[in-house]
Amino acid sequence: MHKLPSIDFTNKKNLKPGSTSWLATALEATRALEEYGCFIAEFDKVTPELNDAVFHGLEDLFDIPIETKVLNKSTKPLYGYVGQIPFIPLYESMGFDYSNTLDGVRSFTEVMWPNGNEAFSLRTKTCGDVSALEKYGCFMATYDGVSQELHDAIFDASHDLFDLPTEVKVLNTSDTPSHGYVGQIPVIPLYEGLALKMQPLQMELQDSQNSCGPQEMKFSGMAIAELDQIVMKMTAKSYGVKEHYEPLLGTTTYLLKLIKYLSTQGDERNLGIVPHTDKTFMSILHQDEVKGLEIKTKDGEWIEYDPSPSSFVVMAGDGCMAWTNGKIEASCHRVMMQGNKERFSLGLFTFIRNIKIEMPQELVDENHPLKFKAFDPLQISPLSCSR
Numbered sequence: 001m002h003k004l005p006s007i008d009f010t011n012k013k014n015l016k017p018g019s020t021s022w023l024a025t026a027l028e029a030t031r032a033l034e035e036y037g038c039f040i041a042e043f044d045k046v047t048p049e050l051n052d053a054v055f056h057g058l059e060d061l062f063d064i065p066i067e068t069k070v071l072n073k074s075t076k077p078l079y080g081y082v083g084q085i086p087f088i089p090l091y092e093s094m095g096f097d098y099s100n101t102l103d104g105v106r107s108f109t110e111v112m113w114p115n116g117n118e119a120f121s122l123r124t125k126t127c128g129d130v131s132a133l134e135k136y137g138c139f140m141a142t143y144d145g146v147s148q149e150l151h152d153a154i155f156d157a158s159h160d161l162f163d164l165p166t167e168v169k170v171l172n173t174s175d176t177p178s179h180g181y182v183g184q185i186p187v188i189p190l191y192e193g194l195a196l197k198m199q200p201l202q203m204e205l206q207d208s209q210n211s212c213g214p215q216e217m218k219f220s221g222m223a224i225a226e227l228d229q230i231v232m233k234m235t236a237k238s239y240g241v242k243e244h245y246e247p248l249l250g251t252t253t254y255l256l257k258l259i260k261y262l263s264t265q266g267d268e269r270n271l272g273i274v275p276h277t278d279k280t281f282m283s284i285l286h287q288d289e290v291k292g293l294e295i296k297t298k299d300g301e302w303i304e305y306d307p308s309p310s311s312f313v314v315m316a317g318d319g320c321m322a323w324t325n326g327k328i329e330a331s332c333h334r335v336m337m338q339g340n341k342e343r344f345s346l347g348l349f350t351f352i353r354n355i356k357i358e359m360p361q362e363l364v365d366e367n368h369p370l371k372f373k374a375f376d377p378l379q380i381s382p383l384s385c386s387r
C-alpha cells in the first residue's frame with residue numbers, strides 16, 4: 001500500500017538554502033520525485049484567509065454564463081477556457097498566462113476584474129480626498145487588503161529576486177521602455193528595478209460579485225510560484241546541476257489554471273480528467289476539500305490524494321523528466337469524481353520558453369545513457385500517460 005510522501009516547507013530551517021535541513025529536505029524532495037513523480041508539500045505562504053478568498057472567487061468565476069466564459073479564448077493549447085468536452089463532461093478550466101518574465105513574482109491581470117478591486121478604491125477614496133491631491137499631488141492611503149503574511153512573502157520574494165546573479169536578471173529584457181531589468185546605470189548606481197508586465201485577458205466578468213479579486217489570485221499565484229522555485233533549486237542542487245537550472249529559471253513562465261469539476265449524481269465514480277502526465281516542466285496543484293485527485297505509482301496502483309488547505313501537490317511534468325534524463329518520471333494522474341459536491345482546483349504550471357533544454361551532462365554516464373535529445377519544451381504532446 002503506497003502513501004504519497006509529505007514534505008514540510010513551513011519550517012523556516014528547511015528553507016534556508018545550503019543549511020543542513022535545507023539539504024536534507026532537498027534530498028527528500030528529489031527522492032520523492034524519483035519514486036512517485038510527485039509529493040505533497042506542506043506550505044503556509046497561502047494563508048487560510050487567502051485560500052478561502054480564492055476558492056470562493058473560483059465559485060463565482062465558474063458561475064459566469066458560459067457565453068462569457070468562452071470569450072476567454074486563446075490560440076495556445078491549455079490556455080483560455082476549456083470545457084464542454086464530450087469525454088470529460090464534468091471538467092471546465094480557465095488558464096491564464098500571467099507571467100512572461102523572470103522568477104516567480106508574476107502578475108495576474110486586473111483585466112479579469114475590469115471594475116478593479118472595489119475594496120481598494122473605496123478605501124482610498126475615504127482616506128485621501130480630492131483636496132489632498134490638489135494640495136500635495138499625493139496622499140497616504142491606509143489599506144489592509146494585503147495581510148502581514150502576504151506583505152512578508154512579497155518582500156522575501158523580492159530579496160530572492162534581486163539576489164539572483166546579474167547575468168540572470170538581465171535576461172529579463174523587454175522592448176517596452178521601463179519594462180524588464182533596469183540596473184547598473186552609472187548616474188543611479190544604487191538603483192535596480194525589475195518591471196513585470198500584466199498580461200491582458202479577453203475575459204470580461206460582467207455581473208459577477210467576486211469575493212476574490214485580482215490581488216488574492218495574484219498573491220496565491222506568486223506564493224505557489226515561490227514553492228516551485230524552492231523545489232527546483234533543491235532538485236538541481238541534489239543532482240549537482242545548479243548552474244544548469246539558473247538559465248532555465250530566467251525563462252520560466254507560469255500558467256495559472258482555475259479548474260472546476262461538476263458533481264456526479266449518485267455513488268458512481270466518474271472520470272473528471274483522464275489519466276495523463278502534464279506537458280509542463282513542473283505542475284503544482286492545490287484544491288478545495290473535495291477529493292478526486294489520484295496519482296499512479298510505478299507498479300500501477302492509484303493513490304488517492306487527501307487534500308488540506310496547506311497542502312500542495314508538487315508534480316514533475318514531461319519537461320522535468322527529459323531534463324533529468326528520466327531519473328524523475330512525469331507523474332501520471334487523473335481526477336475521479338464521486339458524490340454531489342463540485343470540486344475546484346488551482347494548477348500552477350511552469351513552462352520553459354525560448355530556449356532548447358539541454359540535458360545536463362552530470363546526469364548522463366555509462367549507467368545512465370542519454371534518453372532524450374535537446375528539446376523544445378512546448379513540443380511535448382499533452383494528455384497521455386506512458387505507463
Ligand SMILES: O=C(O)CCC(=O)C(=O)O
Pocket residue numbers: 257259273278285287293333334335345346347
Ligand atoms: O484538478 C486537478 O487536481 C488536476 C488537474 C490536472 O491534472 C490538469 O489540469 O492537468
Ligand SMILES: [Fe+2]
Pocket residue numbers: 276277278333
Ligand atoms: Fe494534469
